Amino acid sequence: MGVGTVEDLLLRFPRRYENRAGLTPIASLRPGQTATVVGEVLSSGVRTTRRPGFRLFEVVVRDSSGAIRAVFPNQAFLKDVFRPHQQVVLYGLLEYRSGGLQFTNAEYEIVRGEVVDDAWADDVTVHTGRIVPIYEKIGAVTTRMQRSLIYQLLGELKDPGGVGGVGGVFDPVPAEVRRGMPTRLEAVRAVHFPTAGTDVDALNACATDAHRRLIFEEFFLFQAGLVLRKRRQAEEKKARPVVVDDRVRDAARKVLPFKLTDGQKVALREIVTDMQRPEPMHRLLQGDVGAGKTIVALLAAIVAMENGQQVAFMAPTEILADQHYLTIRRLLDRSRFRVASLTGSLTAAKKRAALAEIASGTTHLVVGTHALVEGAVEFRELGLVIIDEQHRFGVLQRATLREKGQKPDVLVMTATPIPRTLALTAFGDLDVSVIRGLPPGRQPIKTLAKPETRRDEVYTLVRQELEQGRQAYVIYPLVDESEKVDLKAATAMFGTLQQDVFPEYRVALLHGRMKADEKEQVMAAFARGDVHVLAATTVVEVGVDVANATVMLIEHAERFGLSQLHQLRGRVGRGAHRSTCILLYQYPVTEQGKARIDALTQTTDGFVIAERDLEIRGPGDFFGTRQSGLPTLRVGDLVRDHVLLEDARRAAVSWLDDASRARPLVEYLSAHWAERFGLVGVG
DSSP, X not given: OOOOSHHHHHTSOOSEEEEOXXXXXXXXXXXXXXXXXXXXXXXXXXXXXXXXXXXXXXXXXXXXXXXXXXXXXXXXXXGGTOOTTOEEEEEEEEEEETTEEEEESOXXXXXXXXXXXXXXXXXXXXXXXXXXXXXXXXXXXXXXXXHHHHHHHHHXXXXXXXXTOTTEEEOSSOHHHHTTXXXXXXXXXXXXXXXXXXXHHHHHTTOSHHHHHHHHHHHHHHHHHHHHHHHHHHHOOOSOOOOOOHHHHHHHHHHOSSOOOHHHHHHHHHHHHHHTSSSOOEEEEEEOTTSOHHHHHHHHHXXXXXXXXXXXXXXXXXXXXXXXXXHHHHHTTTSSOOEEEEOTTSOHHHHHHHHHHHHHTOOOEEEESGGGGSTTOOOSSEEEEEEESGGGSOHHHHHHHHTTSSSOEEEEEESSOOOHHHHTTTTTTSEEEEEOSOOTTOOOEEEEEEEGGGHHHHHHHXXXXXXXXXXXXXXXXXXXXXXXXXXXXXXXXXXXXIIIIOTTSOEEEEOTTSOHHHHHHHHHHHHHTSOSEEXXXXXXXXXXXXXXXXXXXXXXXXXXXXXXXXXXXXXXXXXXXXXXXXXXXXXXXXXXXXXXXXXXXXXXXXHHHHHHHHHHHOHHHHSSSGGGOOOOOSSOOTTTTXXXXXXXXXXXXXXXXXXXXXXXXXXXXXXXXXXXXXXXXXX
């Protein structure tokens, strides 16, 4: 569970709190009341019911005033937990059932093994008679064991302490930054064992002064580390900055297939300004689906290549890498620059030839997947690294590609708009450019949500578009049908669509398990218009451009993430025709599923959707992988505590501006930052 030190243990907040200060005598319990009782186990056992296979575990607990029954439906394993004469705490709602007053599914805790002459253990007041912290179990270490251990530890710690002070607690947040907040040890004590009268709702919402102090500390340390990393990057110098003159501008204009939008112009200006500086560029280019990021990146690539530098363009999948390669090769067709593709599916001979041309410098721009970061890939002069859909790559891959050049410029792109709070964490060491708005001629996409019962109506709508000469995507969450999960699968539904629904049209199947050349053939046929309906999994989520496709039908839309739904919707509406995205869902729909569908039908703004997605899913799942570069936060929550995050960043920048006073903090960060936040200090 990542608990290796005393500090690790003390910085694991309780997951909730119970007010056991007001213990209720059993004799005064009433129906509808939520109460805490402490008593001795009289008896326990499992009994059957009239329903076949349904059993109840019952335990009877008494105190000096009376006895109460607690019932746990279908939890026969509790017979190995409860034994006569144990001292237990029960906490929950009282109900009146035919058998009398009872707890149903109460929270329980064994506070002592056996009661001898009603004598309580010395530490029993740690577990009852107060506001009690409830911890997540760590393996075999129960919440009660953690509570006893933490209580003992807190009794041994001293405050204040210096760096390395024996028994002292070093406070990494300087007193001038704390501005009246509790010290670290005061906060840790109050979080684990709140004083009587503390608001339990505030405790459970992590909103007490003690909670906010420790959340601020975590954000302050993380942001200070990011600021240091960024400042150290600014001290680096690249082999040679680029120069932009009329020759370079003319070369870029010749490639442009259309006029840039205002948003694209601003982003390009920021990127090219960075490229002319002596320090390497570290920039994130954000833009909604279809905002035209690729052409901006390509113009930056032309600036680098006109300065004699090579460019590496890394994409997360072969399909997307192939799409970028074909687009870039077409746009650079009349230029003097050679473009190559480097993916895992190349034959050994083709790969050797490609590697030789990259190493010699005869290839000016190479588009590829993670194959680009392999040890065998060497560049003559790598000046610009472009990484598409950054959240699909780990921070190590980003760093490895950088190291193949002499401090090259790095441009990271994403079509998943990133909420500000995440941008300050996952990408806090990058400058940010945003392309807002869509290129001229793009039509807004209409989004409809329909239940499974209206499937025929949906097929009619798709047919109307096909009759107009348009094309459609039908997306499924699985490749093959599963007996365990009732989801429409691409392989099964492909046959249904072709034979029963659209027999007069050509339907094709596309999924991630197909070989690369098979996928390429299918996508090429769809792009040419030879295929009318593409039944696919989310393999089409990013980067495939078919301007004539005007319908995106997503089956089991309630099962997809919000950002994923938005990405899929962005596959249509890429031409001049009006497009529709249809979300087909099945009951029952979870609250989260409904929230995602509602959000998508209410807006097409990817930045609004990103904020909603963060609220619904939480930061841990936003990027989908631990490799995303998102920090391991012990106490802070990026959604709940976003105001504290902003405050902490301002405080960190201000404190680090004075090098002499910041020295102890810098030393602390140098020793602990990368390990503490689960991030590698590179990239």
